[in-house]
Amino acid sequence: MTRRKNIFPGFGISLGITMAYLGIIVLIPLTMVFMKTASMGFLDFWQAVAEPRVLASIRLTVLTALAAALVNAVFGLLIAWVLTRYTFPGKKLLDGLVDLPFALPTAVAGIALTSLYSPNGWIGQFLHMKVAFTPLGIIIALVFIGLPFIVRTVQPVIENIEKEIEEASAILGAAPPQTFWKVIFPQLLPSVITGFSLAFARSLGEYGSVVFIAGNIPYKTEIAPLIIMTKLEQYDYSGATAVACVMLMISFFLLLMINLFQWRVSKRWVRS
Numbered sequence: 218m219t220r221r222k223n224i225f226p227g228f229g230i231s232l233g234i235t236m237a238y239l240g241i242i243v244l245i246p247l248t249m250v251f252m253k254t255a256s257m258g259f260l261d262f263w264q265a266v267a268e269p270r271v272l273a274s275i276r277l278t279v280l281t282a283l284a285a286a287l288v289n290a291v292f293g294l295l296i297a298w299v300l301t302r303y304t305f306p307g308k309k310l311l312d313g314l315v316d317l318p319f320a321l322p323t324a325v326a327g328i329a330l331t332s333l334y335s336p337n338g339w340i341g342q343f344l345h346m347k348v349a350f351t352p353l354g355i356i357i358a359l360v361f362i363g364l365p366f367i368v369r370t371v372q373p374v375i376e377n378i379e380k381e382i383e384e385a386s387a388i389l390g391a392a393p394p395q396t397f398w399k400v401i402f403p404q405l406l407p408s409v410i411t412g413f414s415l416a417f418a419r420s421l422g423e424y425g426s427v428v429f430i431a432g433n434i435p436y437k438t439e440i441a442p443l444i445i446m447t448k449l450e451q452y453d454y455s456g457a458t459a460v461a462c463v464m465l466m467i468s469f470f471l472l473l474m475i476n477l478f479q480w481r482v483s484k485r486w487v488r489s
Contacts, residue, residue, distance in 0.1 A: 247465065254462040257455050265459035270435055271444055275460075278441040279467060281352055282420035285359030290413045293367025294405065300368070301375040315369070318362045323425025330358050331430045350432030355440065358426045363416030370412035374405055410479040414472055421468050 254262060265271070300312050318326065334341045334348040334357065341348055348354045378401060386396040424442040431438040441464050448457035 250458060250462050250465060253455070253458045257459060261455065262459050262462075265456040266463050270439070271441075271460055273436045274439045274441045274444045275463065275467070277352060277355070277437075277439070278421060278464070279471075281355045281359060281440075282417050282423075285356050285363055285420050286413050286417035288356070288360050289363045289367045289416050290409055293364055293412060293416075294371055294409055296364075297368045297371040297375055301372055315365050318365055323362065323423065324429070326361060327358060327426040327429035330354070330361065330426065334430065349430050350434065350438060352438060354430040354432075355427050355438065358430050359420040359423060362423055362426050363420050366415040366419060367409070367412035370415065371405060371408045374408040378404060406482050407479055410475060410482065414475040414479070417475070418468060418472060421464065 257265070296315065300308065300315075331349055331354075332338050334344075334354055336342065336347065336349070338349070346353075348357065382400060383396055386400050387393075391399065422442060424440075424446070427440055428443055431440060431443075433439050433443055441460060445457045445460050445464075448454075448460065
């Protein structure tokens with residue numbers, strides 16, 4: 218049996234370069250984290266990660282990242298829909314502003330948000346609740362840096378949905394909400410989940426934009442990346458690596474669950 222040749226030659230070389238690049242950039246650094254943690258011993262590892270302050274920071278980091286990703290999933294879909302389906306003055310400018318969190322240094326974003334939402338800030342002084350130096354302020358910072366992931370992931374999918382599908386649904390008697398939820402949203406759901414996972418992963422490791430608005434109050438607004446930085450400044454490299462290893466495992470598990478859910482949704486959509 219003859220082996221079928223690939224139209225584009227060079228698969229072996231391309232695969233080798235790809236695996237070598239990923240290994241050097243991604244796999245080897247992650248492996249070193251686990252190797253450094255494994256050299257500690259279980260008791261030292263448990264003492265490092267089981268501190269109440271560390272557990273509180275990990276819980277706060279995961280919950281605020283999930284909350285921010287959920288908010289971005291809703292409003293990012295809405296923004297992508299408006300930018301794709303409607304024409305209005307200033308559309309190009311608004312579309313460009315979506316990418317601003319990608320280009321803006323995170324420290325600058327943190328300082329700006331803190332100035333806005335502090336009790337004496339432009340926005341904070343009109344609010345009847347405290348935003349800066351609270352978990353709510355952390356969520357706002359994470360929403361800011363995670364929004365482009367949702368919009369830029371969903372936008373191309375909306376552009377590829379033919380308007381004739383909506384017209385056919387309307388002709389068959391479906392109301393606009395039914396058309397959206399029954400016809401359009403199932404096509405958007407895989408891309409929304411992808412954007413959600415990207416925004417969530419980005420939020421888990423965010424440091425610069427959060428450290429200013431959080432206030433870094435132990436047990437209240439202290440995030441896990443700050444714990445890691447604090448341990449590194451104290452030359453506690455083993456403790457910092459242990460916390461980083463826990464965050465890595467949590468991130469991997471949650472992203473795996475999200476990807477499995479996305480795969481099931483995509484498979485169900487293909488069958489239907």
